[in-house]
Amino acid sequence: MPVSHYLLLLASLPCLPLWAAGQTVHRCENSAGQVTYTTLSCGPGENLSLQRINPYQPGTVSPTTESMLPEAEHRQLSGNKPPRKEPTVVGQFEDRCANLITARQRREAIIGRRILAGMSQQDVESALGKPHSIKVRNSSTRYTYATKKGRSAEIVFDEKGCVKGKS
Structure with missing residues (x-):
């Protein structure tokens, strides 16, 4: 192949679609429900599912949902939150004039x-x-x-x- 073909091939590499740069990660879930994402394999007793992660594409308004990891579950960690208390004033500044004015x-x-x-x-x-x-x-x-x-x-x-x- 002549050198000009190699140069043409090299010059066209940046024009490849961005989806070619995506990566696959392993989503591992154990019996307790803990989820771990890794590029390595899952441990024994964990369920494996493959997730394709695509990088953010420049020029788009926001990243597409397929380019992001699944959203985490938002749950309350503890149901027994203590009630909010008002602060208690222990001492008060008293000037030498006995606080006649504020x-x-x-x-x-x-x-x-x-x-x-x-x-x-x-x-x-x-x-x-x-x-x-x-x-x-x-x-x-x-x-x-x-x-x-x-x-x-x-x-x-x-x-x-x-x-x-x-x-």
């Missing part, structure tokens, strides 16, 4: 530049910035803020550093 109220007050009883000195500074003056007298602290229109605001803290409520 975290949400604290955030909203800081964003709105408002001061609420139960806020800490750090919360007040987050909302209004550093005070213009600080006075400490008889275990209480006073922050004074001067506003642009000649007005001032005074915030009084107790001995724990929390904003006192109006008396």
Whole structure:
């Protein structure tokens, strides 16, 4: 055969249909119903059936059912699932201001530049910035803020550093 025929044969190999690349595997099932797929032979006492597996064909939308292994059985493994339980809160965060306000109220007050009883000195500074003056007298602290229109605001803290409520 001339060399040109070999070249023609070699050039036409990629054009062979893809079903030629399929493979046969052994499906082995034992008496307990356990299924094993192998290219080797089945063990003693197992039922053998041949399965032809075709590779995925490019250009198709999805693999065809004959190119996939049979779908596994979906069954519930255990019938006694424990009921879902809600988590139990064992401890709760308590700030030094005795949780007079919630975290949400604290955030909203800081964003709105408002001061609420139960806020800490750090919360007040987050909302209004550093005070213009600080006075400490008889275990209480006073922050004074001067506003642009000649007005001032005074915030009084107790001995724990929390904003006192109006008396």
